[in-house]
Amino acid sequence: MVLSTGMTPLLVAPAFAEDTDPSRRARGEKLPDLERVLAVVADNAPEIQRGKAFVNASRATMVGAKLPPIGNPDFQVFGESGNVDGSNVTRDVFIDGTMTVPWEIWGQRSKRIRESEAYTGLAQATLGSQKASALAGAVTTYGNIVVSHARIDVLRDTIQIASDEAEIYQARAEAGDATVRDSRVAMVELARNRVLLAEAQADLRTSLAALTRLTKKSFETHPDVSPEPPWRRPPPPTGGTELPTVKQSQAEAEYYRRASERARAEGKMPFGLIFRLGRGDFGEMRLGGGLAFALPLFRRNQGERALAEANAEQAEAVATIEKQALEAALEGAILELEQLEDALVVIDRDALPAARDAVQAAEEIQRAGKSDILPVLISRRDYAALRLRRLDILSRMWNALSRIVLIRGIEP
Numbered sequence: 140m141v142l143s144t145g146m147t148p149l150l151v152a153p154a155f156a157e158d159t160d161p162s163r164r165a166r167g168e169k170l171p172d173l174e175r176v177l178a179v180v181a182d183n184a185p186e187i188q189r190g191k192a193f194v195n196a197s198r199a200t201m202v203g204a205k206l207p208p209i210g211n212p213d214f215q216v217f218g219e220s221g222n223v224d225g226s227n228v229t230r231d232v233f234i235d236g237t238m239t240v241p242w243e244i245w246g247q248r249s250k251r252i253r254e255s256e257a258y259t260g261l262a263q264a265t266l267g268s269q270k271a272s273a274l275a276g277a278v279t280t281y282g283n284i285v286v287s288h289a290r291i292d293v294l295r296d297t298i299q300i301a302s303d304e305a306e307i308y309q310a311r312a313e314a315g316d317a318t319v320r321d322s323r324v325a326m327v328e329l330a331r332n333r334v335l336l337a338e339a340q341a342d343l344r345t346s347l348a349a350l351t352r353l354t355k356k357s358f359e360t361h362p363d364v365s366p367e368p369p370w371r372r373p374p375p376p377t378g379g380t381e382l383p384t385v386k387q388s389q390a391e392a393e394y395y396r397r398a399s400e401r402a403r404a405e406g407k408m409p410f411g412l413i414f415r416l417g418r419g420d421f422g423e424m425r426l427g428g429g430l431a432f433a434l435p436l437f438r439r440n441q442g443e444r445a446l447a448e449a450n451a452e453q454a455e456a457v458a459t460i461e462k463q464a465l466e467a468a469l470e471g472a473i474l475e476l477e478q479l480e481d482a483l484v485v486i487d488r489d490a491l492p493a494a495r496d497a498v499q500a501a502e503e504i505q506r507a508g509k510s511d512i513l514p515v516l517i518s519r520r521d522y523a524a525l526r527l528r529r530l531d532i533l534s535r536m537w538n539a540l541s542r543i544v545l546i547r548g549i550e551p
Contacts, residue, residue, distance in 0.1 A: 167357025173281050173369050176354065177274055177551035183355045184273035190266030197255075197262035204251035210241035210409060235417035239431060241409035250401040257390070257397040264390035267548065268383040273353060275545035280349045282368070282537025284358075287343035289366040290530050294336040297523040301329040304516045366533050371476060373540055373549050382465050383548045388458035395451035399444050406439035408432065465546045472542045479536050486529050494522040 170176075181187060216236045305325040312322040343360070351357055411431030419425050501518040 167351075167359045169361045170284065170358045170364055173278070174551060176281055176350070177277055177549075179354045179356060180273055180277040181270065181551050184270075184277070184353045186269040186273050187266070190262075190269040194259065194262040194266055197259045200255040200258055201252070204248070204255040206248070208243035208248045208409075210243070213239040213241075215239075233417070233419065235415065235425075238414045238416075240412045240414070242412060243409045245404050245407045247401070247404045247409075250397070250404040254394070254397040254401045257394040261387070261390040261394045264383070264387040268387045271383040271545055271548040274549055274551065275541045277350070277353050278373075278544050279538060279541040280346050280353065282366075282534060282541070283342060283346040284350065284360065285364050285366045286530050286534045286537065287339050287346060288360040288364045290339045290527065291336065291343065293523055293526045293530065294332055294339055297520065297527075298329065298332045298336060300516050300519045300523065301325070301332050304513065304520070305329045307513060307516070366530060368533070368536055368540055370540075371480060371536075372473065373544050373547070375547075375549075382462060382469075382546060384465060384546075385458050385462045388454050388461060392451045392454035392458065395447045395454060399447035399451065402440040402443040402447060406441075406444075407435050469543060469546045472539045472546070475539045476536060476543075479532050479539070482532050483529065486525065486532070490525050491522075491529070494518070494525050498522050 214236065215238075216234070218232050218234045220232045305322070305328070308322040308325040312319055347358060413429040413431055415425070415427035415429070417425045498515070498518040501515040505512055505515050
């Protein structure tokens with residue numbers, strides 16, 4: 140739309156261009172509620188699938204751990220002749236065969252089994268941490284989608300109001316009842332809201348793509364989408380109240396402790412059972428046996444044990460540090476939710492009703508012919524600004540809930 144002021148023509152952008160809502164151009168199923176989305180994420184998120192693959196791979200270590208304590212036999216066969224000079228002392232060739240069977244009698248097998256179990260426990264704890272991260276990301280993404288959807292609707296109403304206001308100031312500038320500056324300020328307000336609309340649509344597009352990555356499904360928003368969180372605090376995890384990240388560090392410490400125990404046991408070489416069978420100088424059969432063992436005097440896997448014990452201490456220290464830090468962060472997120480809830484109460488109980496009453500009063504005065512349309516537009520703009528502010532608070536609540544899920548974990 141072009142309006143002339145007698146000087147430089149001013150361009151007033153139309154209130155609504157073509158529909159650029161990314162969710163409406165998407166081809167996917169309607170966005171379900173959060174609980175359903177979390178259930179899909181728990182099955183399809185890439186980080187959760189990687190964690191499950193890690194758990195499955197970790198179970199393969201049990202194959203070697205459960206091998207019997209008896210090792211592969213070692214065969215040695217000797218043959219020699221003592222009749223080289225023709226003295227006929229040795230009737231035939233002297234043959235001697237020895238078989239040594241290693242036997243682990245120091246509990247190496249049980250130590251390997253416990254190490255394998257600890258390794259699988261570490262993989263499962265890692266999966267729990269990755270699951271908490273994926274579900275927290277889903278909460279953030281879902282919140283961004285529903286808040287962006289609501290923000291787009293509010294901004295469209297605001298753009299319509301700003302467009303009407305810009306047209307009025309343009310006409311007044313032509314009639315000499317307003318300055319060009321007033322008209323330009325109205326144009327700036329209109330442009331600012333159009334920029335906010337474009338940003339909200341970009342946020343919605345990005346969030347829908349992020350949700351597709353987590354769920355392997357395409358979704359689109361619909362009129363029934365609500366920006367309200369389904370719960371003010373996430374439900375407690377069914378697996379207990381231990382923090383997933385802390386459990387992962389504790390499981391890592393347990394694994395390294397078991398590795399140290401296994402290295403200590405394997406520092407003692409397997410006990411050897413020796414069986415001998417041969418033929419003597421006169422062709423007689425000879426049978427014998429013996430024992431073989433090594434004394435762990437100089438080599439006892441000192442390096443492997445020291446490294447495992449140091450890693451265990453490090454993991455335990457990390458678990459303690461993370462527990463203290465995450466408990467403080469969790470308390471902060473819960474307190475933030477409480478404060479945001481108080482802010483919503485003020486907006487819903489006081490601010491929004493007052494703004495609606497102001498719009499209604501301005502419209503009644505305008506219909507009675509006692510005022511022009513400008514006070515009505517200003518009242519509507521203030522009301523829209525409060526609605527946007529409420530959406531900002533809801534967005535912060537979604538982010539706080541996401542942090543709680545990341546720290547504490549949740550079962551969908």
